Amino acid sequence: MTIEIIVVLSIALIAVILFATEKLRIDAVALLVLTGLAISGLVSPGQALSGFSNGATITVAAMFVLAAGLQNSGALSGIGNLLGRAKSPLQFLIILFVVLAAIAPFVNNTAVVAVFMPIVMAATASIGMSASKALIPLSYVSQMAGVCTLVGTSTNLLVNGMAKDLGHPGFSMFEFTSLGVICLAAGCFYLLTIGRWLLPESRSTELLEHYELGKYITELRVMPESSLIGTSVGEAKLSEEFGVYVLELLRGNRKVWSPRSQTLEEGDVLLARGDWSQLDELRKDAGLEVNAEFKLKQRSFEEVEQVLAEVMIAPRSRVIGSTLGMLDPGWHHDTTSLGIHRRGQVLREELRNVRLQVGDILLLLLPESGMAALRKDSNVIVLSERQPQKSGGWRAPFALATMALVIGISALGWAPISIMSLAGAVAMxxxxxxxxxxxxxxxxxxxxxxxxxxxxxGVAMSETGAAQFLVENTIGLVSSLGPLVVLAVLYLMALLLTEFMSNAAAAVLLTPIGMSTAGMMDVDATPFLIAVTFAASTSFATPVGYQTNTMVYGAGGYRFSDFVKVGLPLNLIFWVLGVIFIPVFWPF
Incomplete structure (x- = not known):
């Protein structure tokens, strides 16, 4: 083992630990890796910066713009009506799966789930179906459909770009389609049968009259005319009469000990939890007001031009880590943050000090005129609102036609996908x-x-021999059993890594290993690269293994165990299908 191999593997190990523990943002970890490789001289300055000009990176960036164009133009607005016509939960899921199978192979699956979440939640409410029966399938099928084409996920493009850098000819637009369709069909059948039975029946996050009012935590200030002055929380029996639970009593800048027994005074702030309809009823009946500290502008809840909207903090949101106190001054004009819901936690601190996390759901009050800007805000996903999104007129068919041209011309080989996706983004x-x-x-x-x-x-692992070293001391131990066993082990390694760290990081680590494995065994590298691509692009067993799982985790009211229970069998199905069919379509 050389010094170069030791340094590369040390950098890779540190990156894996940081990805798995989430001590730093994933992009910060990537920049640390790049800097470490460049400073140590393991890659040249040109190689260190080559990722920014790589065709895969350019294509993924352009695809995000294309997906936003489809969403903003209203090209997908008719899907909600289609899903709302379903006569049963089974029919609903079948329609949803067909729609996803048509869209997700060509649009980044994170964008697909962001667009479909409010549509699915509204449609399930309209047919009396639990949203928890549909949101995990939404995430899973978007992943399964994404591996049917080269552009369906960023991981596909990443593996393709790395493989080209390492001497592989790369993949065509529909290279993965044969195996992808088989896995998609098997996965959908599983979700419609066994998986549907394993999914929890939870109505805590369903929409009510087109918008969900779940268990929120808010601050209610005792006003001078309040009927609660002179009584205690226990005496007022707020939980019995209103279904509202007081978590803390804030007086001035301090928390009051034993809040249920304290006599309430003017100016006290109750940190209360309950359905928003119950909180609002308590506010009206007891002479309370939502703590004005969170209002950009005082407004009456009864003003007809006001809209209640639920928004979820998106995985790529810039406000992650910010507090509500920091957020409100820069938030949309005239928007009031009324409450916050965090999956699996009861917050007991002042709301202005709560640091926002991925999946947090905020209840906002804002003018109807502000909804258009809120929908466009990539920091949040609008889960529910009173007003449906309007059609974009001629721009909707234009966006669909542009997307079709990008895919069609690239598939025919008339122009590279990176150039066509850029052209499509400019056109939209x-x-x-x-x-x-x-x-x-x-x-x-x-x-x-x-x-x-x-x-x-990936370049450093290949050029220093680190990938070859790992192959000889891991997969090489089973190489005598033949390429099929090696393929099964490599797929399983990628599967496990992806569940606990970034799928892109898992792909980067295992792509050069796949190439080196093929060289050691003197076989074609394509089957091993396909295994890495499929395993890294489909993560079902944990809510943290893939961004789409994280997105539906809070909105669907799921437990961590729900993903294990439903997703682990699906992972095993994909593993078995991959081991069987990869050698059929891509012989060694």
Whole structure:
């Protein structure tokens, strides 16, 4: 083992630990990897920065813009009506799966889930179906459909880009389709039968009259005319009469000990939890007000032009880590943050000090005129609102036609996918499918930095011999059993890594290993690269293994165990199908 191999493997190990523990943002880890490789001289300056000009990185960035153009133009607005016509939960899921199978192979699956979540939640409410029966399937099927084409997931493009850098000819647009369709069909059948039975029946997050009012925590200030002055929380029996639970009593800048027994005074603030309808009823009956500290502008809840909207903090949101106190001054004009819901936790601190996390759901009050800007905000996903999104007129068919041309011309080989996706993004922007200033917000820059920062790691692992060293001391131990066993082990390694760290990082680590394995065994590298691609692009067993799982985790009211229970069998199904069919379509 050389010094270069030791340094490369040390950098890779540190990156794996940081990815798994989430001590740093994934893009920060990627930049640390890039910097470490460049400073140590393991890659040249040109190689260190090559990820930013790599075709895969450019394509993923452009695809984010194309997905935003489809969403903003209203091209997908008719899907809600289609799902709402379902006569039964089974029919609903079948329609949903067919729609996803048509869209997700060509649009980044994170964007697909962001667009479909409010549509699915509204449609399930309209047919009396539990949203928890549909949101995990939404995440899973978007992943399964994404591996049917080269552009369906960023991981597909990343493996393709790395493979080309390492001497492989790369993959065509529909290279993965044969295996992808088989896995998609098997996965959908599982979710419609056994998986549907395993999914929890939870109505805590369903919509009510087109919008969900779940268990929120808010601050209610005791006003001078309040009927609660002079009584205690226990005496007022708020939980019995209103279904509202007082978690803390804030008086001035301090928490009051034993809040249920304290006599309430003017100016006290109750940190209360309950359905918003119950909280609002208590506010009216007891002479309370939502703590004005969270209001940009005082407004009456009864004003007809006001809209209640639920928004979820998106995985790529810039406000992650910010507090509500920091957020409100820069939030949308005239928007009031009424409450917050965090999956699996009861918050007991002042709301202005709560640091926002991925999946947090905020209840907002804002003018109807502000909904358009809120829908375009990539920091949040609008889960529910009173007013449906309006059609974009001629821009909707234009966006669909542009997307079809990008895919069609690239598939025919007339132009590279990176060039066509850039051209499509420019065309949608010029046509007004999205505003020019929204283009940069549409791109998930953390994914772009992650890809650009990790691509040099694959080069370093290959050139220093680190990949070959790992192969000889891991997969090489079973090489005597033949390429099929090696394929099964490599797929399983990728599967396990992806569940506990970034799927892009898992792909970067295992792609050079797959190439080196093929060289050691003197066989074609394509089957091993396909295994890495499929395993890294489909993560079902944990809510943290893939962004789409994280997105539906809070909105669906799921437990961690729900993903294990439903997703682990699906992972095993994909593993078995991969081991059987990869050698059939891509012989060794």
């Amino acid at each position: 922007t010029l046509a007004g499918c999205l505003d020019a200033e929204d283009v940069y917000d549409a791109i998930d820059w953390r994914i772009i930095i992650l890809m650009a920062g990790l691509l040099p790691l």
